[in-house]
Amino acid sequence: MGVAPYALGFAAANQEGTFEALPIQGTIPGWLRGSLIRTGPGTFDVGKQSYRHWFDGLAMLRRFSFEDGRVAFANRFIESRAYQEAQAKGQISRGEFGTTARHSLIERLRDPLPRLTDNATVNITLQGNHFLSVTESPMPIVFDPVSLSTLDYFHYQDSVPGQITTAHPHFDFRENAVYSYLVNLAPRCSYSIYRMDATSNQRELIGSIPVKQAAYMHTFGMTERYIILTEFPLLLNRLSLLVSGKPYIENYDWQPEQGTRFLVIRKSDGKVVHTGESEAFFAFHHVNAFEQDNEIVVDLVAYPNSSVIQSLYLEPLLHHSDQVIAAGELRRYHLELNRATATYEVLVEEPIELPRIHYQRCNTRQYQFVYGVGCSQSGHFIDQLVKVDVQNRNAQIWHQSDCYPGEPVFVAAPDAATEDEGVILSVGLDSQTQNSFLLILNAHSWDEMARVQLPYHLPFDFHGQYFDPIASSWSHLHR
Numbered sequence: 001m002g003v004a005p006y007a008l009g010f011a012a013a014n015q016e017g018t019f020e021a022l023p024i025q026g027t028i029p030g031w032l033r034g035s036l037i038r039t040g041p042g043t044f045d046v047g048k049q050s051y052r053h054w055f056d057g058l059a060m061l062r063r064f065s066f067e068d069g070r071v072a073f074a075n076r077f078i079e080s081r082a083y084q085e086a087q088a089k090g091q092i093s094r095g096e097f098g099t100t101a102r103h104s105l106i107e108r109l110r111d112p113l114p115r116l117t118d119n120a121t122v123n124i125t126l127q128g129n130h131f132l133s134v135t136e137s138p139m140p141i142v143f144d145p146v147s148l149s150t151l152d153y154f155h156y157q158d159s160v161p162g163q164i165t166t167a168h169p170h171f172d173f174r175e176n177a178v179y180s181y182l183v184n185l186a187p188r189c190s191y192s193i194y195r196m197d198a199t200s201n202q203r204e205l206i207g208s209i210p211v212k213q214a215a216y217m218h219t220f221g222m223t224e225r226y227i228i229l230t231e232f233p234l235l236l237n238r239l240s241l242l243v244s245g246k247p248y249i250e251n252y253d254w255q256p257e258q259g260t261r262f263l264v265i266r267k268s269d270g271k272v273v274h275t276g277e278s279e280a281f282f283a284f285h286h287v288n289a290f291e292q293d294n295e296i297v298v299d300l301v302a303y304p305n306s307s308v309i310q311s312l313y314l315e316p317l318l319h320h321s322d323q324v325i326a327a328g329e330l331r332r333y334h335l336e337l338n339r340a341t342a343t344y345e346v347l348v349e350e351p352i353e354l355p356r357i358h359y360q361r362c363n364t365r366q367y368q369f370v371y372g373v374g375c376s377q378s379g380h381f382i383d384q385l386v387k388v389d390v391q392n393r394n395a396q397i398w399h400q401s402d403c404y405p406g407e408p409v410f411v412a413a414p415d416a417a418t419e420d421e422g423v424i425l426s427v428g429l430d431s432q433t434q435n436s437f438l439l440i441l442n443a444h445s446w447d448e449m450a451r452v453q454l455p456y457h458l459p460f461d462f463h464g465q466y467f468d469p470i471a472s473s474w475s476h477l478h479r
């Protein structure tokens with residue numbers, strides 16, 4: 001098998017740029033007047049070295065700004081320490097998810113423990129007036145939302161313990177607060193659950209849950225009253241992390257005999273009120289969770305095991321493009337508080353990843369629609385967009401040959417009457433033109449409204465958020 005047809009999506013961006021008006025086919029709705037800001041890899045190469053995993057590349061921000069039917073664009077590398085050190089040394093300086101940094105003996109003697117990376121390549125959030133680019137180390141990077149220049153770290157004024165976090169915090173609109181967690185890798189590991197007011201930089205520890213071995217968790221679920229930590233049996237060997245020299249994620253072992261546990265934690269006092277048990281499965285992304293009657297419903301994108309992580313190394317992605325696992329099964333788990341076993345149903349057969357919902361309206365509540373990426377053929381990379389109706393259990397597809405669309409971000413129309421009244425924004429790669437483009441779909445009809453042409457390609461990215469022009473509120477911020 002030759003190189004994958006989408007290989008350009010894993011090649012370095014050729015340039016950083018700023019464009020006031022990009023060419024548009026179709027019409028952009030006049031009400032769309034904010035900015036989509038995304039993060040993801042900008043390059044996988046440093047000097048003669050290369051990062052090994054899709055999640056590893058040095059972070060680059062992308063911004064699409066909409067005004068009066070026009071679209072401006074900018075892309076720029078984040079000048080993290082990981083980036084600056086790599087530039088200065090001409091080699092990889094900090095280990096990433098699937099790549100180790102090789103250090104000289106002198107460097108290792110001076111700095112025996114691996115340094116955390118600040119390569120903020122996973123997601124964008126807003127805290128107070130600070131735009132943050134984040135990864136799974138608790139070192140968010142503050143950037144200027146217009147110029148995309150790197151400003152500083154976001155400095156927390158507290159002492160909540162932990163070295164690993166999620167790039168997907170949840171927002172509670174009633175409390176105007178963020179909920180998230182840290183994994184504390186002390187000799188006795190624990191999960192630190194915290195709350196933080198929307199405009200604060202102080203995390204309040206609301207609960208600390210001791211664990212024998214910390215699980216690798218990319219996201220969590222939240223209902224009105226509860227946090228749900230879904231502990232997959234991909235478990236950290238702490239000693240190995242400290243001394244093995246293996247890439248970060250390779251210090252976690254898949255232990256299916258342990259099963260997957262749902263820890264239900266009360267937001268008001270941090271107590272674990274229920275532990276649901278299930279057969280082992282793995283997931284990156286929760287979709288939504290809500291309470292109904294005597295149960296908690298948890299929707300997520302499941303995989304039978306953690307081999308999806310291996311599948312997303314660049315070598316298999318580029319050279320075994322008929323054996324890729326890049327999308328999972330949309331499952332609904334039912335946690336009954338008086339029953340230890342969690343049960344599930346498959347919501348639709350259509351594979352899905354990078355799931356998004358109308359977050360402000362639907363998070364923690366009953367809802368109808370999930371938007372995501374998908375795969376037209378089993379074993380292939382992401383090449384379509386999916387809209388799932390979880391109430392009627394059906395899916396609609398957007399697919400075009402030679403196109404590889406990314407995470408679909410839903411933006412509600414002003415005064416939207418229905419859950420899906422608005423647009424979908426998705427940045428894709430067209431392997432025919434060798435350029436990236438922004439696709440705008442009518443979220444309700446699922447018809448293409450407009451396509452915005454970029455003058456070059458961008459590597460495939462992960463997550464982004466849409467912000468109103470005056471970004472002092474989270475009003476359109478999803479997660």
Ligand code: CO
Nearest residue numbers: 168218284463
């Ligand atoms: Co994610």
